[in-house]
Amino acid sequence: MLRNIPVVMSHYKMQVTEEPVVKTRENETGEIVPVTDWQGAQQFVVSLFVKARPQEGQRPGKGEEIRVTLETAPDDDVTDGAVVELHNPRVSHWENDINGRKMSGLSWKATGIKRAA
Template sequence: MLQDLPVMLNGYRLMITEAPAVKTREAEDGTVSPVVDRLSGETQYVVTVFAKPVPVEGRRPGKGEEIRVNLPGDPGDKFGEGMYVELVNAVVNTYEIPDRVDPRKIASAGLWFKASGLKPVRAVREAA
């Protein structure tokens, strides 16, 4: 599996749609606990951003997509919904879950984003 592939998002505007919050995990018994980094011992956070392509003249505007981004710690309370941000050191990771019946097959696969932090950016006016 590919890990920590650098991601260039300079062709997108990123707007926070869910403010940073503690990342949690639910155990089989239903208890919920915060996710803690194994190396640093810090509680991890997650932020949801809407990634919309920057308009390019002569091209049809893209729709965009919401993505969740893991953060290594609390980015602070200055980041709220509706705010435009840049991801610091953004990377993407892939995962595969083998099929329970035939482990040679892949039952599920996907990717997840992480960044070392958030940086506020000025809001850019939407193209008419």
């Protein structure tokens, strides 16, 4: 699988649609626990609406909502509706076979997030 492919997002506008929260998962006992990396650092997740910036002479694209895992805690000013930039954005392809049904997609990750200038 292709993992941690760097992505250039400079031609895209990103707006927060759900504020960052601690990323959690359900463990084998059913308890909800925070997700950490291999060093024990807490992970966060944020939902963004991503849309290509308009180019002269072209119709604007539709855009899409994505969920991004953040490796560092976001600043307090990254709130709902804020236009933001990602630090070191990456994408990984994933694939699962669940009950004979193949599913695949992209997972997004970034070192951090900040308000756009």
